[in-house]
Amino acid sequence: MLKIPETLAERLPVALPRGTAAVLTGARSLPLSMVAAVTAAGGHAAIVGQPRACLLAAAEMGADLSRIAVIPDPGEDPVEVAAVLLDGLDLVVLDLAGRVVPGTRARAVTARARQKGCTLLVTGGDWPGAQARLDAAVSGYEVIGAGTAGPVPGCGRIGRVRLVTRGRGRIPGLARVVGG
Template identity: 60%
Template structure:
């Protein structure tokens, strides 16, 4: 078994009690240096099932399950989106795509810069800076390149060298599979994330699509369309190569001068309540 580069051979574990084995493995894992905002722990095993629920005894003598789940270093996202993403954030070293309502893209940028990460936005002359600030973005961590010239993909590839998140507006263009693979390899080697929008990118690991399904504050009846916009209701669908589509409904509400993200509360099914009681 290999724990993030630190190997523990079976002969080392021979002769140790179960609590001693657990303590040894924990000490080896604690000694592994972390990289980025989140620690990346990789456990490789010959077990064909990567998720195990075999109970073991902890140091306190209580049975607890071990779940050897592959984790990957990620960039932060708005908290309401964590559960819909397979790794709880934008995976470093990958390419993802975003389409639909612009609030989603702005929220992703705000989350990364708000946590101290650096972001470059390419080919998005109408990027909502004010909305990003209201969502918590730090402008000192944000670089805007509204007009990257005839080859925005090359500009993005260069910026992957030193920026945590690169947002690339394709302007309706389609990137060839050969070139896409080259940029993906670069992102992987640098540990940066590329987020493409307004075009087609073959082989994106994650695809996010946002659509507006309501507003708050625009009045009803004869007053419909009048008033101050207080909130937007979004539906975000996440699709990926190794995941089933997941959809979450979100409320973006203005609270104390800041736009906050909230997962929409769903009413519990009365039948399930009756069954549970």
């Protein structure tokens, strides 16, 4: 099973099995928290096609940055770049940037992920045949330094983001909507 963040594990009945493909939508903190969980546990991950990925946020979530490969501009074929990375990593996050992936290509890459035991998380588009679909929406913020009177505009720092997560898919136990 892929190591997932404790906060997400509380909401999902099962972890994502290695070698699966999942589509993530919504808050960008969801894939970053998964990268953080995998690398903090000693695994290796890659982020493909996300030039604005916030590695500071990942580090604050506990990520080991020495275990993350970042390919901000994968060129014309980010799916091929991700497929190559599946060979030696535990997790690959692929941002499709709105590209459409034909079903036959998605099945071939998913089969490679399954064979190599690497989990593929797809953002920024759809992945035909994905075994799971996870969505996260920001439901609120907690501000550090807000004091007892509450947040003061322009003061403090976001210390925690509250998310509502939903999952569904063909993984046993993920067939229901979950939230938090």
